Amino acid sequence: MTTTQSPSLATGPAEHPIHPEHTPTGQLAFGAFFQGVNSSTIWRLPESGDQVAWESFEALVRTAERGRFAAFFLGEGLRLREHREVPFELDVAGRPDAQTLLAALAGVTERIGLVATQNTTYNDPVDLARRLQTLDLLSGGRAGWNIVTTDNAWTGENFRRGGYLDHEDRYVHAEAFVEVAEQYWRGEQITHDGAHYSVRAQGDLPRSAQGRPVLFQAGASPAGQDFAARTSDVIFSPHGTLEAAVEFRRSIVERTVAAGRDAGSVKILPGAEIILAPTEAEAEEKVRWVRDLQIGPEQAIALLEQYWGRDLSAFDPDGPLPDVAPEVVESGVTRGAGFQFAKAEELTRAWREEAAEKGQSILEFARARSGARRGTFTGSYDQVAERLVEFARLGAIDGLNITPWLIPSGLDDIVDELIPRLQERGVYPTEYAGATLRENLGLPPG
Numbered sequence: 001m002t003t004t005q006s007p008s009l010a011t012g013p014a015e016h017p018i019h020p021e022h023t024p025t026g027q028l029a030f031g032a033f034f035q036g037v038n039s040s041t042i043w044r045l046p047e048s049g050d051q052v053a054w055e056s057f058e059a060l061v062r063t064a065e066r067g068r069f070a071a072f073f074l075g076e077g078l079r080l081r082e083h084r085e086v087p088f089e090l091d092v093a094g095r096p097d098a099q100t101l102l103a104a105l106a107g108v109t110e111r112i113g114l115v116a117t118q119n120t121t122y123n124d125p126v127d128l129a130r131r132l133q134t135l136d137l138l139s140g141g142r143a144g145w146n147i148v149t150t151d152n153a154w155t156g157e158n159f160r161r162g163g164y165l166d167h168e169d170r171y172v173h174a175e176a177f178v179e180v181a182e183q184y185w186r187g188e189q190i191t192h193d194g195a196h197y198s199v200r201a202q203g204d205l206p207r208s209a210q211g212r213p214v215l216f217q218a219g220a221s222p223a224g225q226d227f228a229a230r231t232s233d234v235i236f237s238p239h240g241t242l243e244a245a246v247e248f249r250r251s252i253v254e255r256t257v258a259a260g261r262d263a264g265s266v267k268i269l270p271g272a273e274i275i276l277a278p279t280e281a282e283a284e285e286k287v288r289w290v291r292d293l294q295i296g297p298e299q300a301i302a303l304l305e306q307y308w309g310r311d312l313s314a315f316d317p318d319g320p321l322p323d324v325a326p327e328v329v330e331s332g333v334t335r336g337a338g339f340q341f342a343k344a345e346e347l348t349r350a351w352r353e354e355a356a357e358k359g360q361s362i363l364e365f366a367r368a369r370s371g372a373r374r375g376t377f378t379g380s381y382d383q384v385a386e387r388l389v390e391f392a393r394l395g396a397i398d399g400l401n402i403t404p405w406l407i408p409s410g411l412d413d414i415v416d417e418l419i420p421r422l423q424e425r426g427v428y429p430t431e432y433a434g435a436t437l438r439e440n441l442g443l444p445p446g
């Protein structure tokens with residue numbers, strides 16, 4: 001999602017319906033994504049917080065709540081990430097347990113939703129459902145669960161069962177897992193005999209103010225989309241352009257209707273980065289500054305190594321892209337989620353040509369890619385507000401899950417400058433709609 005106008009999607013829903021059964025709400029909800037790892041957050045400025053300190057989480061969630069954010073969102077990483085089979089030193093450190101943190105944050109907030117990424121591959125359903133319901137109860141109906149399946153073998157090595165699930169089986173397993181969790185939340189007697197576990201249990205906690213935790217899903221493959229269309233309330237999607245967001249919405253609406261649910265049952269919140277300044281020229285300058293801090297020479301080489309699948313440390317970051325072929329073997333490293341190994345050859349060739357054409361070095365190319373990989377809204381306060389109004393009118397998305405490039409102060413200008421402009425334009429709430437996450441996302445009771 002760049003600020004470039006898309007000629008084919010310039011106007012509103014009446015002229016360009018995404019799907020006959022899709023009715024845009026014209027409203028946006030924001031989530032704040034405390035990512036913890038990745039080069040998207042800059043941890044080495046004087047004003048950077050500590051990546052695991054309570055103060056960082058507390059300050060960010062308070063700002064998000066001041067901005068009427070619907071959700072505060074934590075990712076999950078159950079082992080230090082690996083790159084080329086060794087711990088990835090550039091990725092800061094591990095992430096603390098999300099449910100513990102969110103339970104503490106429930107005590108210092110009143111309205112904001114608290115969403116924990118928790119994977120189905122390495123948890124047990126009754127235990128996880130019970131802990132999520134506890135969070136839902138003690139927060140007054142503000143809990144969310146971002147259901148992930150985790151697709152790398154090194155995380156599996158942390159657990160006694162090892163990385164035992166094939167890619168396709170992860171969602172078969174996830175679906176059974178969520179079914180057991182839902183039975184638990186309904187207080188039902190559970191008798192489940194599946195391929196991966198057997199459960200005899202009974203839900204033992206009362207339902208929360210919102211019924212059950214809101215279900216998020218983050219996984220972009222067709223199997224992931226079908227899973228989301230059948231089971232989830234919200235999708236955390238990775239789409240970087242308006243065109244991709246529109247296509248994704250169409251795909252999800254089709255799958256949701258095919259699953260027998262209403263077209264609007266699944267909300268879509270893409271991950272996004274927002275870089276703002278008073279004027280367009282200042283914003284451009286700021287984007288360059290942010291990119292330089294996010295991607296240094298080592299990060300640039302590491303980024304390319306994810307796609308080349310081989311050691312590129314001999315290449316000069318100020319020189320052209322490597323003129324060697326990628327190693328097309330699947331490995332448990334930080335290769336990008338959703339990356340198609342068979343296409344490595346094609347992709348790396350295209351990148352070499354693109355960089356040569358633009359006269360970009362490895363470093364310059366990696367900095368440009370880093371912005372393009374996620375949805376990025378950059379520009380003056382008014383430009384970004386206008387752009388978001390266009391998204392809301394078109395109904396391609398229901399909001400954004402924003403990763404601040406700086407923590408804890410990275411949401412300040414969004415809350416103080418952008419949100420008032422969105423409120424003036426009628427696309428962002430001036431008050432919380434209700435006390436529960438479900439209400440604040442415009443979802444029906446669970």
Ligand SMILES: Cc1cc2nc3c(=O)[nH]c(=O)nc-3n(C[C@H](O)[C@H](O)[C@H](O)COP(=O)(O)O)c2cc1C
Nearest residue numbers: 075076117148149150151218219220221224238337
């Ligand atoms: C936007 C997004 C965020 C994700 N966040 C996490 C995360 O925090 N922890 C995790 O283990 N996996 C995370 N995943 C990975 C997914 O669980 C899943 O393993 C991966 O996307 C591959 O599934 P797919 O083939 O359906 O895309 C995320 C995926 C996406 C698309």
